[in-house]
Amino acid sequence: MISFFKKKKDDEISVDINPEKKMGVIKSIFTQKKLDEQTLEDLEDLLIMSDMGLKAANKIIMNFSKRRVDKKSTDDEIRKELAIDIEKILTPCEKPFKIDQTQKPYVVLMIGVNGAGKTTTIGKIAAKLKSQGLKVSLIAADTFRAAAVEQLEVWGQRNDIRVFHGDNGCNSAGLTYDGINEAIKQKDDVVLIDTAGRLQNKTHLMEELKKIVKVIKKTLPDAPNSTLLTLDATTGQNALEQVKVFKEAMDITGLIVTKLDGSSKGGVLIAIAEETKTPIHFIGLGEGIEHLTNFSAKIYAEKLVGF
Numbered sequence: 001m002i003s004f005f006k007k008k009k010d011d012e013i014s015v016d017i018n019p020e021k022k023m024g025v026i027k028s029i030f031t032q033k034k035l036d037e038q039t040l041e042d043l044e045d046l047l048i049m050s051d052m053g054l055k056a057a058n059k060i061i062m063n064f065s066k067r068r069v070d071k072k073s074t075d076d077e078i079r080k081e082l083a084i085d086i087e088k089i090l091t092p093c094e095k096p097f098k099i100d101q102t103q104k105p106y107v108v109l110m111i112g113v114n115g116a117g118k119t120t121t122i123g124k125i126a127a128k129l130k131s132q133g134l135k136v137s138l139i140a141a142d143t144f145r146a147a148a149v150e151q152l153e154v155w156g157q158r159n160d161i162r163v164f165h166g167d168n169g170c171n172s173a174g175l176t177y178d179g180i181n182e183a184i185k186q187k188d189d190v191v192l193i194d195t196a197g198r199l200q201n202k203t204h205l206m207e208e209l210k211k212i213v214k215v216i217k218k219t220l221p222d223a224p225n226s227t228l229l230t231l232d233a234t235t236g237q238n239a240l241e242q243v244k245v246f247k248e249a250m251d252i253t254g255l256i257v258t259k260l261d262g263s264s265k266g267g268v269l270i271a272i273a274e275e276t277k278t279p280i281h282f283i284g285l286g287e288g289i290e291h292l293t294n295f296s297a298k299i300y301a302e303k304l305v306g307f
């Protein structure tokens, strides 16, 4: 869904919802409009509707009004100004995902709530790393969900890489321990660990993840080298809450935000950047292997305002 300003009469502005399937949220379609208080309020509503949260929306509107109020601005001028402000908030979080090849195997732990897109994103990242000439393998440490191993194996086959797994219901920490040692034996450059998203409750999930980290460290004290939190953008403000909760329990090194295709809640990244300052590596824009893009603050800000 994309929300945008719709010109009603010459001077009247209304907010419209458009189910267009693109990443892009705020489109203001009006020209030579005096940027008065009502317009600023409408703009703020739109920002809040994109799920960036009150705090970030207020800050942007405050900056914006100082510079623009009472000026006659075109639609494109307003969008450009907005994009600049949004980019400024996002830029400190723009951090490309890089493998340190002195760490071998470089261990990537993928975490996140159920359905966030962990397994899919592992498949996509594995493809990228493999195309860089790295030897990659996967560990299927989601031993809870029946189809989890099969799902990861499909990604393994697609990428023609090894998937280390046990039987469904086996101990995920024990399996990870064996998987890490196998990766060392096989001289893998990178090993990506897929974990469960759902356990009985949050405490169980965090305990499980901590156990996995502990067994990795038994063999490789500096690992995991990256701990990536996958977030589903369509959950909006809840994604911000997830970052806070996971950060309390784990050393998150970076974020991946999925399902931005067709989501109108992309604004939540601004709230996450503003409040948690966590590095953002990738955004997911579809289910396909190629639908993972490096996060760019500039491009993201521009898309969000509808460029």
Ligand SMILES: Nc1nc2c(ncn2[C@@H]2O[C@H](COP(=O)(O)OP(=O)(O)OP(=O)(O)O)[C@@H](O)[C@H]2O)c(=O)[nH]1
Residues within 6 Å of the ligand: 112, 113, 114, 115, 116, 117, 118, 119, 120, 121, 142, 145, 148, 195, 196, 197, 198, 230, 257, 258, 259, 260, 261, 283, 284, 285, 286, 287, 291
């Ligand atoms: N449209 C869209 N769908 C996505 C994206 N990323 C993942 N998905 C879909 O989201 C669904 C859940 O993805 P999974 O990778 O299974 O999520 P998970 O976090 O591993 O889930 P659990 O293993 O149940 O915890 C699947 O149908 C994916 O195809 C994305 O960027 N865009």
Ligand SMILES: [Mg+2]
Residues within 6 Å of the ligand: 118, 119, 120, 142, 148, 194, 195
């Ligand atoms: Mg999964």
